[in-house]
Amino acid sequence: MTDPVSDRTHAAETTAASQELEWRDGDMPYSTAFGDHFYCQTDGRLECGHVFLDGNGLPARWNEKQTFLIGELGFGTGLNFCETWRQWKQHGEPDSQLHFMSFELYPMRAEEIDRALSRWPEIDAERQTLVGAWPEEPRGIVSLALDVRTRLSVVCGPAMDGVNEAKAGFDAWYLDGFAPSRNADMWSPELMQLLYDKTAPGGTFATYAAAGFVRRNLQSAGFAVERRKGFAGKREMLCGIKPA
Ligand SMILES: C[S@@+](CC[C@H](N)C(=O)[O-])C[C@H]1O[C@@H](n2cnc3c(N)ncnc32)[C@H](O)[C@@H]1O
Secondary structure, eight states: OOOSBOSSOHHHHOOOOOOOEEEETTTEEEETTTTEESSOSSOHHHHHIIIIIIHTTTTGGGGGOSEEEEEEEOOTTSHHHHHHHHHHHHHSOTTOEEEEEEEESSOOOHHHHHHHHTTOGGGHHHHHHHHHHSOSSOOSEEEEEEETTEEEEEEESOHHHHHHHBOSOEEEEEEOOSOTTTOGGGGOHHHHHHHHHHEEEEEEEEESOOOHHHHHHHHHHTOEEEEEOOSTTOSOEEEEEOOO
């Protein structure tokens, strides 16, 4: 597989900071800095399937390409990655490759990832492999060949820097910053424009967010944006495509 991140990056020089977490309901992480949960309190794994996989036309689109590149804003606990990997193992073509590249300012420690993801027995195998491979001090670009068909790269540092230095060619984006009202950097016009520029023609995005300014930023960047029903009673979510 080719590496869509150039050899020299700011992110590679960045020492990752950590963020203060509170644990709610035993194993539900909550960021005190951003005042938000990492995923919906109903069921973050099912939310991932509805919002990020369905919203990007996955798993069906996996069969279109030999190597499929997913970008994510906000790795957090790795829940979206583990659920995507679980579905990839079931639905991906045997000779194709998945590269999941996530951009994260505050990478968690292995024991925090383990604690959060232990909630879901469905992704036990993925959690154990991820936690076993996760570095003690994640920094720079954490690049893990987790099985012969699946590679994870977590680019540590501000998403704006990481995406800027990534090579173009993303097939799908998971936009998963904290709530737009609390984490404006992850939804800015500049970052949405960068995402668009780095997306392959026909590439897509999906997000749980439905805020008007997020939709307008994505439209101004060039995406054709669609509103869909959100997860678990949420009225709307957004997804869209870069015209081919
Ligand atoms: C909603 S959580 C992501 C949840 C994650 N996708 C999961 O599966 O657990 C948002 C994440 O964005 C990260 N974040 C916030 N601002 C950022 C920035 N400017 N650049 C990169 N990551 C950022 C936070 O540290 C947090 O991990």
